Structure formats: C-alpha cells, structure tokens
Amino acid sequence: MPSTTATNSAAIDATLCKLGNDATEALERIDAEIARYLTASRPCQHLPSARAIRNKINALIAQEDESLSTQDSTEPEDTYHVFALSSTRSCLSAEYDSATALILDEHIRQTAENLDVSPAEALARLIKGEAAGAANVKLHVYRASDVHNAPAFVKAAGWIYPDVADQYCATSTRDIDAAATATSKSYSTPAHIGAFVEGRDGTCRWPGCSRQAHQCQKDHRIDFAAGGPTAASNLASLCQHHHNIKTDGRAFCIMDPFTGDIVWLFENGRWEYDEATGPLAPKAKNWVQSVGQAITRRRDNAHDDAKKD
Template identity: 30%
Template sequence: MHTQFFLTEDTDDPLAAGARTIIAGEYAIFSRFAREDLVSFDFDETVRTYMAATGKTKRVVEHAIFAYNRLYSLPRLRALQDERRLLDLPRLSAADDALNRLGPDPDPAILAAVDELLVGIFTPKRARQQLPGPATVSQRVNALLGQMNPATDCNTKRRKEREDKKAQRPEETTSLEFYEVTEDGQERAGVQIDTDQAVMTSFKLRIALMAKEAGISLAEAVEEVLTGTVPASKVVLYGYTPLNHDGQRDPGAPIYLQGEGWLGGDAVATIEEWMEHTPTQIVDLNEVRERVGGGYAPTEAMRAFAVARDGVCIFPGCNVPAQRCQLDHRIPFEDGGATTPDNLFSLCQHHHNEKTDRRAFYIPDPVSGDIIWLFADGTYQVTEPSSLFTQQITPVAPRWAETMGARKRRKAKNAQFFATGHRILDDYLVHRNAARCAQEIAELEAAFKMTFEFPMDKLPEELFPDGLDGALAKRPVERLGDLQKPCEENPTVEFVAL
C-alpha cells in the first residue's frame, strides 16, 4: 500500500473496501471509453446495450460514457485512474461538466493545465487524507477555466434559463423591474434588481450593516433604504488582487471578491470606477501574517488573511464558506495562544464547538498548508484547503499573470461565440437600441460563420414614461442608482494582496 493515501484506500477499513469495489465495477464497465474516440461508436446502440447489461437508466449511462470519455483528452488523470481507481462517476462527471463549457474543440493548452490540476487534486500528500469531492472538483476546475478562458466564464444557470426562454436579466448589467401579484386575494407588489457581482456585493453589505446597526431585520433595512427613511451605511469591500513590484495594483489586474469569487470584466470595471472617486487602501498579506493582536478579537485584516488561506471551514468534509465561519484560536487565547493569523483558522459554529469540547484538534502544516485532524478515538484525517492561496501557489497557477495572459489568448471557438452573443443581448438591455444589437449579432455571425438563434430579450416597461427627472420633481425621492453611493460616496475598496 502507498505511504500516502486517501481514506478511501485504507486497506483495513471494510467500508472503504466496499467503496473501492463500486469504483472498480464502474471502471470495468466504462473505462474503454477513456481510450477510444466516441466517433467510432453508434451512440444510440451503445447506450441501449449498456442500459440492458447494467440495468442503469439512459441518463446514468450517458453521463458515465461522457465522464470516462473525458479521460481520453486527460492522459495524466487517465493514468492515475488506471493505477489507483480513485474517481467514481460523480467526480468524473464533475470534471466533464466543468470542461464542457470549452466547447467541442477545447484548447489543448487548457486541457493540459486542467489535467495537471486534477492530478494534483487526486494525488494524496499524506496518509489518511480525505478524498476531494465533486464540489471541490467543480470549484477548482471552474476557477482555473475562468482565468484561462474568461470568454466562457458566464453564469451557466442564467444562460440555461435564457436558453429555456425563461425571461432572465443579464449577469453583468443593472436592470430593475417592478411587478404586482395577487396572493390569497390580497394585492402585493415586488421589485427585482439584477446587476454585476461588485454592485450586488455592495448592496448586500450595506443592507446587512444597516440592519445590524439599527437592530432590525434585513427586509426592514431594505424598506428604509428604498423609502429614503434613513441614509444607507458606508461599507468596505474586501478584494484580493496582485501587486506589481512597486506594491501597487496595475489597472485591469484580476480581482477576487469575498463571497463572489473571480469578478467578470464589467465588475472589475465597476470597482475601478469606484476607486477613482473613493480612497483605496492596500494591505499586503505577507505583512498581515506577522501581526499579533493585543487582545482576543482579530482584526479585519487578519480575518481577510484567514478567508483567503482557508476558503471554507477547515473541518474534513465541511464546505461552509470561510467568510461565514468563526475564527478559532487553535491554541486557546486563555492558554496563551496569540491572536495572529498563524493561530487563527476558519471553523463553522458546529465544528468550532466540537473543537472547543476537545473532541477534535488540528495541526496545520506550515509548508504545504495541509490540516491534520486528530480525533478522540485515536484516528486522524488530513485535509487540503481549497482556497485562493492554494489556487495561486500550485504548479498550474504559479503566477497571477496567467489570468491576464489568458485574456489575451482568447480563441474563436463555439463557447466563445455563444458567450459573446449572450453578452450582446445583455448589453441590449442597457442601451435599448435594437438596430445596434442586430448589427452586432450579424457581425458576430459573419466572424464565426455560425448562426446565433436567440432573439433579443423583451425590454422591461418604462417605470417613468415622462422621464425620471420629471417623476422626481413630483416627489423628491432618492434616485435608485444612488443606492450604490449613499451620502454621495461610492463604496470604499480595500484590497488585500497575496
């Protein structure tokens, strides 16, 4: 047995042995597709044959065939699967689903990078390490694809809703819709706002801060802002960005926002516009790591460091986002533990209580970042944080500059065509010029020699037919657009840099 292994490979665990038997069965049935191009198969006949032989549904068989066939273009991961039989169908399908956004002819360089990433994810670094799950696979692969191929880095759920002709506003533009409904015989009304990640994060932080300061609910805080009863609170957005040799951020550099992930181009532009009119503070995380607080409570900079380092609750198998976790003093403060990032780790309330009750303890590896968990029954587990830090120090992404290079290497491919077309439709909802939209679609189709079959979205009705200024003259209410910058101020942007 290997000295470094996942818990699923534990030869002394009968449950792990049973799980390995299931994977071995899946491998025996479907691994042939990892070595052969599907072009050589009659697909319908093949699916029917496998359905009859396995008793599986059509959907399960199709997903299994596609999942194993993805290994055809990932030779290093295929070799690892041949050797260790680690990946079950959900994990393979997670990788396949993420890579589908590249279209039928993915860039070989991107495939090679994803291959290296997945091999790294499924190569154990310690004995008794927890096997990463499908969610980790999706998150890590999508994060890499978002950097290497930003043209396809869209909101897949919203795109599918548009494809299904369910009216949905675009991801990276701000739109507003008021509506009325009847519920249980009573007339009700509502409002829907769709915008980019930066603006929505600002909205959420403002409302949460107002609710906390006033001791009211989030809904009451929204009502008070919209009715102009109270001014909105000033908020600070925490983003992560690379610095140049002078310790400054270069224009256009990528931004990772807490709770949102990597920002799209429009969201980055929004933040840069805010930065032109409001003070921006840059905090070097290398310096933050050395700070020691004088009391129990960590500083906001320390919390930002922990969020970037941990990503999620560090307890094995827990995926609660780090920004929603408590910061645990690994060595308790009352026992002399310092309030410093190297002694502060993200734990959700449930697992924080478990650690406080001394049912578990953890030891971080300062070199690899792995967390070794020791349990009261004498067993241990090893977790590898899936975070912003680990994404930036792996061989796949050794430099932030890779994101910028990927933006310059966009190639004309199927996914880019449809992503560009959907963006044109998004922009149409802003400029509302049908002739301009039609011309842009025609130019896109000519450039790609393809047909974009999605119609223009139906424009929302004008809320103020006589113009917003006229409506405001009748009743002086605060412009909705100014909700983004109460007291004539945009949000303060504070960057913490790796």
C-alpha cells in the same frame, strides 16, 4: 443525502458546460489541472468542497476564454422577477453584475447586523425607507502585486479575470504578506490578520464544510487564555457548528504554521488532513503565477500576430 463524489461531479459538470461543445483542447488542459488539484498529496486528505471546485474551474475557464468572465456591456432583459412560493409567500429575484451584487449584499448584511434582523428583513426595511443604508461598504479583492496579469479573487464571487479585476477600483490596499506574520495582543482578531486568515482558508476548515471563511469565526487553535497568540499561525476559520464541536473537545486540530494545513484528530481515533483552499493558500499562489504567465504569453502572441496582419 448525495455523496461527496456525486456533489463534486455535479459541480464540475455544471461549471464546464460554460465552455460549450467545441472546446476539446481547452477541456484537456482543464482536465489535467483538475486532476492535479484533486489528487491528494497527504494520507487521509479530504477532497476540496464543491464550492472550492467551482471556484477553481471558473478560474480555469477564465484563463481559456476571456469572454466568459467579462461583464456584458448591455443589461440583460428580464433580470427582475416576482414569483409565488405558496398562497402566502412570494420571492423577489434580481440580477446584477458581480461588483454591484456584492456591494448590495454588503449593504444589506451590514444593515441586518446593525438592526439585529435577518438580511431579508433588512432589505425590506431599506427599500421601504425604514432603515438607513450602510455608509461604509468594503469589497475585499485578493490579487498578487508581484504577478503581471494576475487574476483576482473576490469573496462570494470567486476568481475573476484580470480585465474584470481592474474594474474593481481599489481605493486602498492592505499588506497581506505583513499580516501573515503579525501578532496582536488582543483576543479579537484585527482586520488585517482576519483578512489573511480568510484569504488563506477559503472556507470553514472542518473537512468537507463549504461555509465561506468570511462567514466563520476566527478560532484560536491554542486557546488565547492558555497563551495562544492572535496570529494567523494560530487561527483557523470555523463555522459556528464546527467551532462548537472543537470547543466541546470532540475533535482536536494541529496546524502547520507555514502552510495553514490542518490535521484533525477525532474521538474514535480517526484523522483527516485538510488543505487551505483560499486565494492565499500555497497551491493557489503557485497557480496564480502560472496563470499570469500564460495570459501574458497569449497576449504577446496575439499582439505579434496583429502586427503581421
């Protein structure tokens, strides 16, 4: 099994290759931001997952070069393929723009849930006309409302450039600031509180787990039956496997109700510090503000230069 350091290094290298060979200044700026992002601010703090690092670097690249984050106006050739895996199994592959791919994925997953089958089986039934498609697909986009030229975060896609975010035409908005402090009397997590928790966490909050938050349970740190509220300050995203470990008593967590940071305590006396990595985490919110300001300055300078010409 590859080490965490090797996996993270591979994630960094593969993502930075998008910039090409003639990007020395951009690489220097990105390198400084990555160093800040990966520098621990607490003892026993776990490194961000490879997924979180890729999302971060993609966002940094988008800030440096808009062309790398916008969708092509023409469809690439040969984006649909069928290839054999074995004598009895084959695979279908298709490529779409990010918005279309995410919407199709939601259709497939909702159909799979409704029929209690796998996503692959749901896709087959949809194509063969044996199942009706999901009627109400929602694409959640996290974007600051008080920052001009703010980038946006789309689940499963990561950070996207402002101009691309504008293409995700939102038909409704949700007050995430209100959801941050809301409390429900129900055990089940309401949609608005769940959206905040997913946006804050980014991934499963077990140190090193990269399972995306929207695929995780909303776990009550203090059990609901013991008086623990259904509120963001008492909820954390945990995948089924790590939720079971916590439920079995093999690990205990303490959460900072303001930042969402978690200290994990283990049976052998070891402990680890885990920071939230989602678009609503404190570090991400501060970064979004600085990115919005940088984009605004660059566009203002480009406008002034165009007027001189």
